[in-house]
Amino acid sequence: MVKKQNQRKVLAVLAGGLVLGVGVAVTLAAWNDSEFATGTFTAGAFDLEGSTTSATGGYASHNTGATPPDAAATLVFQLPAVASNMAPGQTVYAPFWVRLAANTTTDADLDAAGVTASPDASSNAENLSYTVYSIDAAATCDAAGIAGADVVASGATLSAFTAGTTETLANGTPVTAAGTAVQLCFEVTAGTGLTQGEAATATWQFTATSTS
Structure with missing residues (x-):
């Protein structure tokens, strides 16, 4: 019985780690942002x-x-x-x-x-x-x-x-x-x-x- 309880504890710790990892990834994504700028350039005429x-x-x-x-x-x-x-x-x-x-x-x-x-x-x-x-x-x-x-x-x-x-x-x-x-x-x-x-x-x- 002790052995099975220890396995459950290890699994519980691993599961907690997975949850923590997902939480960190979500937090980082929230800090990503972008800005975009565009310009149009037209050549003059010459003849x-x-x-x-x-x-x-x-x-x-x-x-x-x-x-x-x-x-x-x-x-x-x-x-x-x-x-x-x-x-x-x-x-x-x-x-x-x-x-x-x-x-x-x-x-x-x-x-x-x-x-x-x-x-x-x-x-x-x-x-x-x-x-x-x-x-x-x-x-x-x-x-x-x-x-x-x-x-x-x-x-x-x-x-x-x-x-x-x-x-x-x-x-x-x-x-x-x-x-x-x-x-x-x-x-x-x-x-x-x-x-x-x-x-x-x-x-x-x-x-x-x-x-x-």
């Missing part, structure tokens, strides 16, 4: 566009690095000579307007990023020099219009490139409007070594970088 027509119309995207690529804008060179009939010493001018498209949410810095000229041996690229000026959007792109203007890029040949000043582009106010246009005036001069009947092609790249 640079250009026009060979005017400061107010004819704008399109000309991103040759896009997939699929857009065609580069074809500059329209004007008097005193036409680009298709140049002679040594002559200079031609072409305007190109750039602006931030509607719904662009930040201002930008505009920089000339480089130039690529036709590489073939028969090209006149090494016999033509250029300078790109930043002038008022309403100014005439000619010898008088570039007087005192900032130089954005230049090259002793069409395959050479030297970066110039950085221009500022403002986004539209309100943001649903396009930004104020900046006119880039291209001046190309034929050298004394210009070869008759040979052509040359150059493609300039300009990059706008968000400032905020």
Whole structure:
């Protein structure tokens, strides 16, 4: 009988321990708590566009690095000579307007990023020099219009490139409007070594970088 009573005591102690263990677990669970926070982040919009027509119309995207690529804008060179009939010493001018498209949410810095000229041996690229000026959007792109203007890029040949000043582009106010246009005036001069009947092609790249 004593042996059975001792077994009951041991079982009673074990049962009490189990009850105590459950009680401790419940007490700890009561002290657990959590806080959650969430945030939503939306990127702004950014788009640079250009026009060979005017400061107010004819704008399109000309991103040759896009997939699929857009065609580069074809500059329209004007008097005193036409680009298709140049002679040594002559200079031609072409305007190109750039602006931030509607719904662009930040201002930008505009920089000339480089130039690529036709590489073939028969090209006149090494016999033509250029300078790109930043002038008022309403100014005439000619010898008088570039007087005192900032130089954005230049090259002793069409395959050479030297970066110039950085221009500022403002986004539209309100943001649903396009930004104020900046006119880039291209001046190309034929050298004394210009070869008759040979052509040359150059493609300039300009990059706008968000400032905020």
